Amino acid sequence: MVNLPLMILLGVNIDHAATLRQARYRSAGATHGGSVEPDPVTLAFLCEKAGADGITVHLREDRRHIQEEDVLRLAAAKSTRLNLEMACTPAMTALALKLKPHSVCLVPESREEITTEGGLDVVKHRDKVARVTDAMNAAGIKTSHFIDPDADQIEMSVKLKAPWIELHTGAYANAYHRAGRKGEFARLVAGAQQAHAAGLVVNAGHGINYVNIAEVRTIPHLHELNIGHSIISRALFTGIAEAVRTMKSLMNP
Ligand code: PXP
Numbered sequence: 001m002v003n004l005p006l007m008i009l010l011g012v013n014i015d016h017a018a019t020l021r022q023a024r025y026r027s028a029g030a031t032h033g034g035s036v037e038p039d040p041v042t043l044a045f046l047c048e049k050a051g052a053d054g055i056t057v058h059l060r061e062d063r064r065h066i067q068e069e070d071v072l073r074l075a076a077a078k079s080t081r082l083n084l085e086m087a088c089t090p091a092m093t094a095l096a097l098k099l100k101p102h103s104v105c106l107v108p109e110s111r112e113e114i115t116t117e118g119g120l121d122v123v124k125h126r127d128k129v130a131r132v133t134d135a136m137n138a139a140g141i142k143t144s145h146f147i148d149p150d151a152d153q154i155e156m157s158v159k160l161k162a163p164w165i166e167l168h169t170g171a172y173a174n175a176y177h178r179a180g181r182k183g184e185f186a187r188l189v190a191g192a193q194q195a196h197a198a199g200l201v202v203n204a205g206h207g208i209n210y211v212n213i214a215e216v217r218t219i220p221h222l223h224e225l226n227i228g229h230s231i232i233s234r235a236l237f238t239g240i241a242e243a244v245r246t247m248k249s250l251m252n253p
Contacts, residue, residue, distance in 0.1 A: 007252045008217060009053035011083055012244060013205070013228025014040045018057075018065035031069045040066065041073045043240060044080060050244035054102070056205075056226045058085035059092065061109055068095070075099040083226065085146070088120075088128045093135055103142035105166055105226075106132060119148035119168040122156045130160050137161060144203060149191030158198045166203040166226065167191050169216060173207025188219050196221035210234065213250045225251060 017040040025036045032039040044055040055074060057066045074082050082101040086092040087109035096104050106129060108120045122129045122145050129145065136143040144164035147153040148171070157165050172184035192202045205226030208216050216225065227247060234243040 008222045009224035010051070010244070010248050010251060011054040011056045011203075011205075011224050011226040012044075012047040012052040012231055013056040013058070013085075013226050014043050014047065014232070015056075015058050015065045015228055016232040017043045018067070018070060022065055031067050040070055041077070044074060045077070046240050047244050048079065050241040051248045052244050053224065054081040054083055056083040056085060056105070056228070058107065059095070061087060061089070071095070071099065071101075075101055083144075088125065088132045093132050096141060097135065097139055100139065100141060103144060103164065104132075104136055105144040105146050105164075107146045117170070119153065120146050122147055122153055122160065126156060126160065133160050133162055137163075146205075149187040151191075151194060154191055154195050154198070154200070157195075158200060162200065164201040164203060164223075165195050166205050167195075167219075168206050169204050169208055170206040172216075173209070173212055176212050185215060185219075188216075192219050192221050210247065210250060213247065217251050217253075 017038050021036065021038055028036050030036050032041065047055060057071060057074065059066050059068065059071050071084065074080050083103045083105055084096055084101040085105045085107045086096060088106055106120055108118065133143045142164055143162050144166045145157045145162045146166045146168060147157060149167045154165065167188055169188060172188055175181045175184045195202050201223045202221045203224045203226065204219060204222060208225055208227045209230035231243045231247055
């Protein structure tokens with residue numbers, strides 16, 4: 001029996017604060033201090049102060065935004081509930097086992113993509129995913145599989161003993177203003193129901209914004225939403241505290 005909070009939790013993905021820093025300071029040799037800005041770790045603390053329940057970062061193989069030092073500093077901050085998105089590689093597995101974040105989310109990674117496109121195919125990559133999931137479970141690190149809302153993917157996550165899944169909401173978000181929206185939303189609802197019935201904790205993320213949240217929040221059994229781009233974008237106009245507070249209240253009106 002899984003204890004779920006009454007409110008949907010908000011994990012803020014701060015990758016794009018690091019994208020902004022890297023746009024100017026990629027070759028600075030430092031990740032913060034001096035004139036190197038913005039510092040994503042400082043932003044993480046402000047998100048938490050404004051009501052974020054956790055902080056999510058994706059340490060990519062090409063280090064295009066978040067750097068290893070950012071993850072080290074976040075992991076060292078005891079107040080931060082850190083969710084580390086990572087590819088199923090031996091190097092990332094070793095780093096996660098060393099840092100022991102609160103949770104890891106296994107994601108696909110390809111060098112050409114601008115952002116994560118599509119869920120991790122846990123059926124195709126079952127051996128690799130099983131190895132990482134087993135290692136994390138043994139270390140007491142909660143493991144989430146970022147998967148499309150497809151019955152065979154969810155079934156495989158159950159088989160591989162992932163305690164959590166994160167349903168990929170990207171296809172739904174892309175279809176939001178098109179005819180396919182209803183069908184994509186129905187897939188998410190069915191996926192959440194299937195996963196919950198199998199005992200999985202259900203998270204969701206990708207492409208969630210201040211408009212589609214009104215419908216996203218009605219997906220049944222939601223534990224946590226991981227939201228990045230829309231919150232960081234809004235913060236440029238309103239500041240991060242307002243952006244976090246408003247999203248949290250739209251998630252839990
Ligand atoms: N969840 C996962 C697994 C992701 O890869 C991303 C994008 O990095 C997000 C959530 C957040 O997506 P967005 O930035 O579109 O809110």
